[in-house]
Amino acid sequence: MICRFFFYSLAIILSTAVGAGAVYFLQQNASPSAGGRPVRNFALLDQNGRYHQLYDYQSRRAVVLYSHDPGCPTASGIDNLNALRNEFTPDSVAFLLIDSSGNGRASHEAPDKKRNPKDIPILNDSTRLVAESLGTVRSGEAVVIDPVNWTVRYRGPIDDRSHYQTETQDPTKNYLKEAIVALSTGHPVEISERISVGCPIDFGTNIDANALSYSHSIAPILQKRCVSCHQTGGIGPWAMESHALVQAWAGQMRQAIMLKQMPPWHADPLVGEFRHSLALPPEETKTLVRWINAGAPRGTGPDPLQTKSENTVDDWPLGEPDIILTVPTFKIPAEGILAWQYVKLPIPIEEDTWIRAVHMKPSNREATHHIFGFVEYPKERKQEEPQWAEGANSFFAAYVPGFPVVPFPVDSGRLIPSGSKMIFQRHYLTVGRPTEDNLQLGLYLHDKPPAMEYKMATAINMGVRIPANTRAHPESASVVIPEDGQLHAIYPHMHYRGDSIRVKVRYPDGNEERLLSVPNYQFQWQMSYQLRHPKPMPGGTQVTVDAIFDNSSHNPANPDPSKEVRWGPLSTQEMLVNYMMYTTPR
Numbered sequence: 101m102i103c104r105f106f107f108y109s110l111a112i113i114l115s116t117a118v119g120a121g122a123v124y125f126l127q128q129n130a131s132p133s134a135g136g137r138p139v140r141n142f143a144l145l146d147q148n149g150r151y152h153q154l155y156d157y158q159s160r161r162a163v164v165l166y167s168h169d170p171g172c173p174t175a176s177g178i179d180n181l182n183a184l185r186n187e188f189t190p191d192s193v194a195f196l197l198i199d200s201s202g203n204g205r206a207s208h209e210a211p212d213k214k215r216n217p218k219d220i221p222i223l224n225d226s227t228r229l230v231a232e233s234l235g236t237v238r239s240g241e242a243v244v245i246d247p248v249n250w251t252v253r254y255r256g257p258i259d260d261r262s263h264y265q266t267e268t269q270d271p272t273k274n275y276l277k278e279a280i281v282a283l284s285t286g287h288p289v290e291i292s293e294r295i296s297v298g299c300p301i302d303f304g305t306n307i308d309a310n311a312l313s314y315s316h317s318i319a320p321i322l323q324k325r326c327v328s329c330h331q332t333g334g335i336g337p338w339a340m341e342s343h344a345l346v347q348a349w350a351g352q353m354r355q356a357i358m359l360k361q362m363p364p365w366h367a368d369p370l371v372g373e374f375r376h377s378l379a380l381p382p383e384e385t386k387t388l389v390r391w392i393n394a395g396a397p398r399g400t401g402p403d404p405l406q407t408k409s410e411n412t413v414d415d416w417p418l419g420e421p422d423i424i425l426t427v428p429t430f431k432i433p434a435e436g437i438l439a440w441q442y443v444k445l446p447i448p449i450e451e452d453t454w455i456r457a458v459h460m461k462p463s464n465r466e467a468t469h470h471i472f473g474f475v476e477y478p479k480e481r482k483q484e485e486p487q488w489a490e491g492a493n494s495f496f497a498a499y500v501p502g503f504p505v506v507p508f509p510v511d512s513g514r515l516i517p518s519g520s521k522m523i524f525q526r527h528y529l530t531v532g533r534p535t536e537d538n539l540q541l542g543l544y545l546h547d548k549p550p551a552m553e554y555k556m557a558t559a560i561n562m563g564v565r566i567p568a569n570t571r572a573h574p575e576s577a578s579v580v581i582p583e584d585g586q587l588h589a590i591y592p593h594m595h596y597r598g599d600s601i602r603v604k605v606r607y608p609d610g611n612e613e614r615l616l617s618v619p620n621y622q623f624q625w626q627m628s629y630q631l632r633h634p635k636p637m638p639g640g641t642q643v644t645v646d647a648i649f650d651n652s653s654h655n656p657a658n659p660d661p662s663k664e665v666r667w668g669p670l671s672t673q674e675m676l677v678n679y680m681m682y683t684t685p686r
């Protein structure tokens with residue numbers, strides 16, 4: 101991740117003003133020069149659920165952000181913007197609309213060409229944090245950014261017509277065009293700021309960040325959303341254990357939040373509903389970022405992060421397991437790339453046993469990349485063994501960072517035949533000093549056989565073939581669920597070139613439904629998405645996963661953009677798999 105601190109002033113002025121009226125007043129009196137204001141990176145989703153990061157447009161000569169409110173009379177200015185856009189090639193100037201009206205992305209689906217142009221991204225700034233950071237206070241305002249140093253070079257209207265004249269009069273001054281042309285030809289921008297006409301952005305009334313109490317408002321958010329990982333022994337790289345530590349990391353926190361990297365929850369909030377979501381709700385996002393913008397002040401009251409809550413990392417959150425398999429200690433050297441480790445242990449059960457939950461628990465989360473557990477059936481019962489995607493044994497349990505530890509759905513379970521063995525596949529990372537891992541697998545048993553079996557269906561495409569130096573290469577995979585069941589969880593899997601993924605179902609009656617969209621897939625976060633409401637799936641339902649791979653140098657995780665990539669188990673090769681967990685009556 102890129103970590104930058106930028107000094108920041110106007111937002112602090114804005115954040116102390118109360119209400120949109122006061123903000124309007126400030127803007128009228130703002131200094132005449134927009135030039136030089138730094139613009140920090142941010143990421144937003146557009147009307148089609150695609151992820152855009154401002155700094156992705158680095159290779160352009162100019163980036164134009166236009167504040168758009170589809171409900172405002174001035175929205176008709178979009179036509180003029182579109183006409184102007186056509187005068188530049190997309191490779192030279194990027195045009196993006198930003199909607200900070202709070203109407204949400206759903207309002208962009210209305211079929212109104214003027215208010216909802218289809219071919220230009222409309223970024224949804226529902227928290228208004230991007231408007232705040234840009235210093236934009238109303239719709240109809242264009243901001244021209246110089247990607248060489250990410251500073252504002254022009255702020256104001258498209259031209260000198262007022263909005264009701266846009267279709268009847270020719271402009272006498274084309275401010276925006278002149279600014280773009282000056283910037284792209286290396287000339288100074290002559291007019292760098294003009295007041296624009298538009299509808300005020302409603303920043304809400306509670307924007308006095310200095311009045312936010314760290315003790316009562318901020319620390320509780322961090323405790324609820326971050327500390328489970330950011331504690332000593334947790335998987336986060338630093339522990340949130342005092343105000344001073346949080347303040348020292350405040351710049352990185354803001355960056356990680358504004359790029360939607362932290363908390364690590366990457367599902368599009370408009371598609372599907374999930375349990376155990378790690379998402380930071382919009383109100384909490386605003387509170388945290390505004391507090392950071394105000395300098396992350398300590399204020400008065402106790403520091404809740406300093407009162408040592410007992411460390412939760414070593415617990416069995418589901419209670420003491422009925423059976424614990426203890427894997428011999430693995431010594432992890434200080435450096436180097438480690439091959440996957442395999443260990444096979446007998447499962448100490450006398451008879452066929454139904455399992456209601458599993459918990460894979462490495463002792464060293466810092467160095468654990470992933471651990472999978474597979475059940476190997478005894479030889480004489482090999483033909484009963486459920487096959488998983490890659491053909492080897494029955495996939496049973498997993499540890500990857502951020503995976504929720506939850507029991508199987510109510511009254512469902514998975515069978516382990518007596519005489520079976522558990523195969524552990526372990527992948528460790530070196531951390532610069534010798535360490536070790538003591539791995540345990542907890543098994544929780546059913547008292548009596550459950551009514552339903554918990555099963556897995558796998559959509560898999562082993563034919564993926566991703567050309568070198570390609571920014572957006574599509575591939576897909578699908579699977580038909582063979583029997584009536586209820587879908588509970590979705591677990592998509594790609595490697596470093598994975599860019600985004602969408603999962604949809606097609607029911608036997610022909611109806612389609614979107615289940616999950618991950619606009620900014622991150623290989624290091626192998627998430628399992630647990631549906632809030634299990635979905636009935638009649639036998640014959642088809643599940644399709646549509647993926648985009650980025651095998652270009654634009655993808656910072658890409659190990660080598662110059663190579664065509666195909667299917668393979670190494671992270672540097674690719675996969676496209678989607679596991680669907682469902683229950684079905686036994």
Ligand code: HEC
Nearest residue numbers: 101103325326329335336337352353356362363364378502
């Ligand atoms: C599920 C575990 C988890 C949760 C919850 C979580 N983090 Fe993290 N965080 C991590 C891990 C692991 C990393 C390092 C790897 C990465 O950056 O993806 C990290 C990295 C970071 C970084 C460093 C990014 C950089 O610049 O390198 C910041 C800042 C951060 N987290 C802030 C937060 C904040 C703020 C929250 C809560 C709003 C939060 N995290 C919630 C696990 C978590």
